[in-house]
Amino acid sequence: MKRSNDFLVGLTVLVGVAAILAATLWVKQSDLRNRKERATARFRDVGSVRVGAAVVLRGVRAGRVERIELAPDGWVELSMALDPGVTLPRDPVVLLNESSLFGEWQATVTEEAAVPRDEVVERQLAEARKAGGEAWPGATLPDIAQLTAVAGRIAGDVASVAGRFEVAFDDQAARELRSSIRNFASLSATLSQTVKNQSANLDALSADLRVGMNRLANSAETVQRVAQRIDSSTATGEVRKIVADVATAAAQLKETSEEVRAMSRQLTRSQGRLESVLTTADSVMLKINSGQGSIGLLVNDPTLYRNSDSLVVELRALIADFKAHPKKYVNLRVF
Amino acid sequence: MISAIGRSVREGVEGVGRAGHFVAESAGATRDFGTWLPLATAHARTLGVDSLPIALFIALFTGIVLALLASYSITGAVPLYFVGTLVEKTITMELAPVLTGLALAGRVGANIAAELGTMRVTEQIDALETLAYDPYSYLVVPRVVAGTIMFPVIVGIAMIVGVAAGWISSVLLLDLSSADFVKGLRLFFTDFDVRYGLVKSASFGAAVTLIGCMHGIRASGGAQGVGQAATRAVVYSATMILVLDAFWAVVWLLGKSR
Numbered sequence: 001m002k003r004s005n006d007f008l009v010g011l012t013v014l015v016g017v018a019a020i021l022a023a024t025l026w027v028k029q030s031d032l033r034n035r036k037e038r039a040t041a042r043f044r045d046v047g048s049v050r051v052g053a054a055v056v057l058r059g060v061r062a063g064r065v066e067r068i069e070l071a072p073d074g075w076v077e078l079s080m081a082l083d084p085g086v087t088l089p090r091d092p093v094v095l096l097n098e099s100s101l102f103g104e105w106q107a108t109v110t111e112e113a114a115v116p117r118d119e120v121v122e123r124q125l126a127e128a129r130k131a132g133g134e135a136w137p138g139a140t141l142p143d144i145a146q147l148t149a150v151a152g153r154i155a156g157d158v159a160s161v162a163g164r165f166e167v168a169f170d171d172q173a174a175r176e177l178r179s180s181i182r183n184f185a186s187l188s189a190t191l192s193q194t195v196k197n198q199s200a201n202l203d204a205l206s207a208d209l210r211v212g213m214n215r216l217a218n219s220a221e222t223v224q225r226v227a228q229r230i231d232s233s234t235a236t237g238e239v240r241k242i243v244a245d246v247a248t249a250a251a252q253l254k255e256t257s258e259e260v261r262a263m264s265r266q267l268t269r270s271q272g273r274l275e276s277v278l279t280t281a282d283s284v285m286l287k288i289n290s291g292q293g294s295i296g297l298l299v300n301d302p303t304l305y306r307n308s309d310s311l312v313v314e315l316r317a318l319i320a321d322f323k324a325h326p327k328k329y330v331n332l333r334v335f
Numbered sequence: 336m337i338s339a340i341g342r343s344v345r346e347g348v349e350g351v352g353r354a355g356h357f358v359a360e361s362a363g364a365t366r367d368f369g370t371w372l373p374l375a376t377a378h379a380r381t382l383g384v385d386s387l388p389i390a391l392f393i394a395l396f397t398g399i400v401l402a403l404l405a406s407y408s409i410t411g412a413v414p415l416y417f418v419g420t421l422v423e424k425t426i427t428m429e430l431a432p433v434l435t436g437l438a439l440a441g442r443v444g445a446n447i448a449a450e451l452g453t454m455r456v457t458e459q460i461d462a463l464e465t466l467a468y469d470p471y472s473y474l475v476v477p478r479v480v481a482g483t484i485m486f487p488v489i490v491g492i493a494m495i496v497g498v499a500a501g502w503i504s505s506v507l508l509l510d511l512s513s514a515d516f517v518k519g520l521r522l523f524f525t526d527f528d529v530r531y532g533l534v535k536s537a538s539f540g541a542a543v544t545l546i547g548c549m550h551g552i553r554a555s556g557g558a559q560g561v562g563q564a565a566t567r568a569v570v571y572s573a574t575m576i577l578v579l580d581a582f583w584a585v586v587w588l589l590g591k592s593r
Contacts, residue, residue: 005376005377005379005380006376008380008384009376009379009380009383009384009485010376012383012384012387012485012488013484013485013488015492016487016488016489016491016492017488017491019491019492019495020491020492020494020495020529020533023494023495023498024526024529027423027520027521027524028521028524028525028526029521050523050525051525052521052523052524052525100414104522104523
């Protein structure tokens with residue numbers, strides 16, 4: 001009985017201790033075989049991060065916070081156990097931030113370039129980096145309480161502005177506002193009428209525009225048809241023929257031009273001859289006028305004229321006589 | 336009236352003095368290893384191993400109820416995986432030690448008080464003293480040692496069963512995946528939670544067995560006195576469990592949260 005008691009008690013104690021140890025290690029995700037990689041980050045303040053908080057890399061849990069301890073020169077060093085095989089960024093930095101609205105914090109391992117552009121965060125990282133050593137630089141992002149405090153301050157400011165507005169908006173302001181609203185209603189009616197008129201004008205303009213557009217469309221169709229004709233002419237070789245005819249005409253024109261030029265040269269020569277003839281004629285006429293020669297005498301001597309005139313008269317009388325008495329002058333016999 | 340007040344004060348001081356004297360005598364008797372050590376395992380079985388079913392039964396239903404209660408309480412903005420967190424924290428730090436302690440206070444405290452009270456009223460303890468056996472090292476210390484050792488073991492197993500029951504009921508009865516429950520379970524878990532619960536349960540074990548032994552050894556008046564001793568043992572044990580619970584919370588949790 002006593003041995004049975006000993007066995008049962010020993011078994012119960014062993015099972016109980018083993019079970020509670022195994023459960024604790026499993027829940028804590030302890031690394032008994034020491035396969036995890038260790039890294040340390042340096043902060044001025046770690047906020048509400050606790051041992052066991054998640055270490056997140058690119059949004060995926062990649063380890064846990066293993067130890068948090070105060071370090072010289074006002075630093076806090078946070079040791080992390082990272083899962084084996086995790087590929088870290090080239091220039092890792094650690095940001096501590098809330099992972100939910102319920103007080104959970106996490107350590108986010110990221111690269112320098114991916115850090116949000118915030119003056120405070122950048123200053124914290126620069127300061128931690130300047131301290132040197134193997135610890136990664138770290139920064140703490142503001143938690144919900146701080147953000148809420150800022151929001152509360154903004155809400156206070158808004159309330160203050162609203163209060164001032166309430167003070168400024170007294171009865172006089174209300175009357176003026178009412179008057180302004182009435183004026184606005186009147187203005188609105190006027191504007192409405194204007195808009196109506198303008199709308200009618202716009203309708204007319206639109207109709208004209210439509211007519212113009214139709215004409216333009218017709219013109220376009222005409223142009224299109226002409227283009228089609230040109231296109232078809234081009235296609236059947238008419239243009240080429242026209243060009244050939246034009247070339248022929250140009251050659252003929254050139255030939256004519258040369259003939260005209262030759263005639264011009266002949267004309268020049270004829271002009272010289274004419275001038276010479278005119279000079280000669282002028283000399284002759286001068287002589288005639290001066291009464292030289294037969295013609296000069298004929299032109300300048302009235303006697304000859306008068307003789308000629310009397311001769312004509314006599315000739316007319318002779319012709320009349322001849323008509324009246326032909327047999328007097330002509331005696332025609334056959335046999 | 337003044338006399339009544341004075342009498343109450345005197346009786347209170349006497350009670351504290353007797354308890355202090357009893358604890359001091361028991362502590363002194365622990366040096367007598369040869370006497371109490373062989374007896375300890377038998378009491379460990381009676382007080383511990385035999386109490387395991389009732390402790391696990393309580394833990395099982397506590398885990399189920401707690402998971403459902405947590406899901407009922409945190410609907411809305413709070414994510415459901417906090418059911419795991421609530422179940423883990425509440426079971427390991429509070430409910431497993433206290434409920435198991437209260438259950439064992441009834442079972443173990445009454446058992447010890449009745450057993451020792453019967454020995455006292457039947458003059459068996461007087462006989463032991465006559466035979467030069469120290470009743471403290473022979474009767475009290477093995478029970479107190481067994482209770483102090485076995486309470487944490489039972490409570491540790493009850494913690495596992497309670498959390499497992501909460502886990503299974505969350506998966507089966509609630510719209511909560513196993514992974515989410517484990518996420519909540521691990522979210523704020525530290526080994527301090529377990530240490531706190533186990534140390535507290537060890538103190539409960541020591542208190543329950545000491546109170547049971549004290550009231551049993553001092554029983555008088557036959558069967559009625561034994562019954563009164565058992566009742567007082569249960570009442571004082573339950574009260575002391577709650578007092579110690581508050582004591583550890585003030586001493587340990589308050590220091591941790593600062």
